């Protein structure tokens with residue numbers, strides 16, 4: 001088999017794994033988190049339970065300071081919970097791991113590496129052969145529409161392009177779950193909408209399981225199958241809202257009465 005063919009096969013295998021839809025890909029059970037603030041405990045998360053199923057795109061919304069990033073950092077293994085458990089495919093999370101890819105709001109690309117160098121950084125650390133790395137980088141550059149920019153440096157890219165590289169870098173490591181913390185928060189309104197369309201198309205192509213934080217309620221509805229609404233501190237899951245819109249969504253759907261009803265419902269939940 002040629003290398004290109006073997007990459008295509010590997011990619012097809014990644015895109016359509018055997019799935020047990022009854023088993024959550026990511027399970028968060030009874031998570032609490034307190035910090036010490038001015039000598040006193042500050043409870044930030046209280047009894048958080050989440051179950052995210054294979055291929056689901058889910059968003060977490062909540063007011064500023066309610067503990068969204070804290071929760072995502074705990075799921076990423078960057079912080080320990082005060083109580084409770086996290087599991088990916090039933091395996092307990094005890095620290096960071098390649099089963100969870102992370103994309104942050106601020107650009108976290110290595111400025112001294114090219115776009116291709118950034119995407120293959122983790123693959124090199126994992127000891128992947130040069131040929132495999134080259135194929136995988138080419139595949140993900142194509143997926144995010146940046147093949148022409150393989151040799152460019154981050155400073156030569158727009159904000160939206162940098163985030164596409166960050167997403168490609170996370171996906172190239174084949175994570176079981178993609179975690180995103182306000183990935184489009186720093187972009188202007190128009191680029192943000194382009195990125196939402198891009199991310200939805202990408203998700204339809206790869207069917208990665210996603211947990212994303214956003215302040216933007218329209219963004220959450222547009223992208224998700226399910227939206228979790230958190231209460232103000234201490235953050236609890238106040239509501240879980242299934243988004244029963246068609247999977248093939250275009251931006252115009254944001255003007256649809258059904259979309260607006262869901263938005264009103266989420267806003268009222270946040271204010272209640």
Ligand SMILES: Nc1ncnc2c1ncn2[C@@H]1O[C@H](COP(=O)(O)OP(=O)(O)OP(=O)(O)O)[C@@H](O)[C@H]1O
Nearest residue numbers: 035036037044062063064065066067068069070071
């Ligand atoms: N390391 C820390 N030590 C003490 N307090 C912390 C620490 N990290 C976060 N906090 C506090 O925990 C609370 C939740 O913070 P977090 O960043 O998780 O909220 P958030 O919902 O993501 O907010 P935003 O939407 O504004 O980003 C805040 O009051 C914050 O000040």
